[in-house]
Amino acid sequence: MGRDGSGMLKTRLGTFGYMAPEQHLGRPYEGEKVDIFALGVILFVMYSKHPPFNAAFPKDQFYVALASNNFEGFWGKHTQFKDGGSAFYSPEFRDLFQCITELDPDKRITMAEIKAHPWYTKECALTEADVQEIFQQRL
Numbered sequence: 001m002g003r004d005g006s007g008m009l010k011t012r013l014g015t016f017g018y019m020a021p022e023q024h025l026g027r028p029y030e031g032e033k034v035d036i037f038a039l040g041v042i043l044f045v046m047y048s049k050h051p052p053f054n055a056a057f058p059k060d061q062f063y064v065a066l067a068s069n070n071f072e073g074f075w076g077k078h079t080q081f082k083d084g085g086s087a088f089y090s091p092e093f094r095d096l097f098q099c100i101t102e103l104d105p106d107k108r109i110t111m112a113e114i115k116a117h118p119w120y121t122k123e124c125a126l127t128e129a130d131v132q133e134i135f136q137q138r139l
Helices: 032-050 059-068 070-080 093-101 111-116 126-137
Strands: none
Touching: 032 093, 032 111, 059 070, 070 093, 093 111
């Protein structure tokens, strides 16, 4: 992987708001790690109906809160207008999202760790009919 055989990529690919911070900073990156980061953004959008930040870039106030471990500030901003307030995001979801969007790619969670995470392994209380109804409401 990578043209020089190092396993690192350098091309800035992807949708701006889904790109990992190492891509925005022009640093060499590992494809799987930036894909996991993008997965976290997608998961957040599916759960919240809006993105977690504009971009994983030092000038984005929402991402800076995450990157600097100001989780209370990040989640506080995202829950202030949600039904249920701070309870909208479960502690397991918060932890998983924070692990997926970890600033340091070497500390970012892996796919195997995601599949073993309590949020991922938790039994879903919704039936197929419940999910279909929710999607119908979103149309």
